[in-house]
Amino acid sequence: EPEVTQTPSHQVTQMGQEVILRCVPISNHLYFYWYRQILGQKVEFLVSFYNNEISEKSEIFDDQFSVERPDGSNFTLKIRSTKLEDSAMYFCASSETGTGYNEQFFGPGTRLTVL
Amino acid sequence: AQSVTQLGSHVSVSEGALVLLRCNYSSSVPPYLFWYVQYPNQGLQLLLKYTSAATLVKGINGFEAEFKKSETSFHLTKPSAHMSDAAEYFCAVSVSRDDKIIFGKGTRLHILP
DSSP: OOOOEEEOOOEEEOOOOOEEEEOOOOOTTOEEEEEEOOOSSSSSEEEEEETTTEEOOOOOOOTEEEEESSSOOEEEESSOOGGGGEEEEEEEEESSSOOOTTTTTTTTOEEEEEE | EEEEEEOOHHHHHTTSSEEEEEEEEEESOEEEEEEEEOTTSSSSEEEEEOSSSEEEOOGGGGOOOEETTTTTEEEESSSSSSSGEEEEEEEEHHHHHHHOEEEEEOEEEEEEE
C-alpha cells in the first residue's frame, strides 16, 4: 500500500541552525501539506502546496519557514533559523485532490528538537 | 472559523467494554468531519470520515461515529474494546472551500486488561 515517508525520524539541532525536513508524498498525489504538533498540544496546520506554489499558510508559517518540491518526488520544509519553540513533531501529508472531504495521508512524522 | 473540542485527554476502558470518545465541532458552514488514530511511533491514520452522505459512519477496526447536527457532535464509538485499540485518537474538521484540516487536541485511549 502506498504511504507517505519522512526523513529523518528525529532531528536534533542547535538554536539558530537551519534544518530541512524531507517528505516523499504518495506518487500520484498533487496536494501536499505540513502540520506540526508541539508536545502536549494539538496538531496544527502549517502550509498547503499545489502546482509548485503555496496555496494556503497559517500564521505560524512565517518568513523563517519555506517549502519546496525540488524534484518529482520530494517535498521539503525548511526552517531557516530554528528557535526553541520550533521543537515539535512535524507531519507531512498528501492527497489526490485538495477538496475538504478528501483524505489526507500522513507520514510518520519527524521529531525536531531544538537545543 | 472551524474548531473541534475533544472531551477528555485520557480515557480508560476495560477490554471488551464500550469505547466512547467525544468530539464537538464548531463550523459556520457544513463541515466534513474526521477521526484519525495514531499508534505509537506512527503517522496519523484515517479511521472514518463524514462527508454528508450518511449521519452514521462506519470506519475501520469496528469503529463508527454519528454526526448529530443538533448537538454539533461527532462522537466515536466501538462496541467492544480490544487491547490493540490503545492509541491516540484525533477528531478533525474541514470545509469544502479549504483543504486544511483542523484537529482537536487528541484523546489517548487506554485499554485495561
